[in-house]
Structures are given as structure tokens and as C-alpha cells.
Amino acid sequence: NAGVTQTPKFRVLKTGQSMTLLCAQDMNHEYMYWYRQDPGMGLRLIHYSVGEGTTAKGEVPDGYNVSRLKKQNFLLGLESAAPSQTSVYFCASSYASWQADGNTIYFGEGSWLTVV
């Protein structure tokens, strides 16, 4: 029962390097999200997707790009990493709101990223 799986779990990057975080869900959810968690702050939405082939900006999208080529996968890219992007990243997914259990969001276990 995998749920939401994120890879990698830990990564150290040098400033200016690029990387991609992969999120996969096996619950056939329409919606997928990328959040970041920083000390003293709540989870903040970076980007989200309401379906395959669609993406949209969240609260803090700058410096990130996303793609959802397949319904079960949501990729978060950092083109040129900066120290301000050091954070814990959480992927999440849910059914569309009008469906049963549509309001519950399921999270992955997080990806710890450090940019030096």
C-alpha cells in the first residue's frame, strides 16, 4: 500500500545545480501538490495540478517548475538551485473535491533538500 512516494528523500546540491524531485501516487487521484516546509512557517503550496497535463502556480512558485505528463506522477524541478530553496518538500495528492473522500489530502514522507 504505497500511497504517495517521493524520491529522493535526501539531497545536497551546490548553488546553481539543477535537480528534479519525483512524486508518484497509486490512488488514482486527480489532484497533486508540491509544498515546502520551513522552520516557523506552515506548509506553503509551490505548484499544483488538477489533472494530467495541467499545472498551476501556488503561493511560492518562483524558482520551481513542474510537470504532470502522467496522472500518477508529479515532478518538481529546480533549474538553478539557491540556498533559499533549502527546505523540506512534501508532495501530496487528493481526489477532486466533489468526489467521495475528496477533501482528504494524502502526503508523502518528504524530501530534505540542502543547497550549499
Next chain:
Amino acid sequence: ILNVEQSPQSLHVQEGDSTNFTCSFPSSNFYALHWYRWETAKSPEALFVMTLNGDEKKKGRISATLNTKEGYSYLYIKGSQPEDSATYLCASNSGGSNYKLTFGKGTLLTVNP
């Protein structure tokens, strides 16, 4: 962007104590209120999702209430146990969809044996 506030920021209680925390949110355009339990190094786990004013939900020793007219929700834990130690997050949204969900900063609960 909604402003979702949680209090207290942190809380220490003794095993067996009952406790409660508060989540406040703007009451206009309310859609849903979520509570999550988040243990260190694990993923946030959904406890409750409430949508109706006056909703009360219960799961074991944990329960929650919702007042959408005044914009607050309470989470109660009866007879706290050390395994209840975690950060409790609430989140609310407007506009009728999860992708406008705004999280509070959480209440860190520590239950001492």
C-alpha cells in the same frame, strides 16, 4: 491568501492530561477545515475534514469541533499519551477546492510520561 492561526504554538502536558488547541480562520467563503497529525520524519496524517458549521468528529481519544460562523475549530485530546506527541496542523480553504488550502503553523504537543 487566507490567514490561518493556531494556538498555542507549543504545549507540554503530563500523561493522562486532557488538552485542546485552537485553529482560527476567516469565515468568509469557507469550504472545509482539515486537521492533520504530523510526527517528526513522517508524513502528515489526516485526522479530520469538516465542512459543516457545528460539525463534531471523533477518532478514539481525539475529537474536533467546527464553528464556521465565527471562524474557529478546536481539537481535543482526552487522556494524552506519549504517543500523541506530534505537531497538529490545521488548514482551511476558500473558493471550494483543495488547491487553495492554507495551513497554519501548527501546535507542537509534547506529552511527558
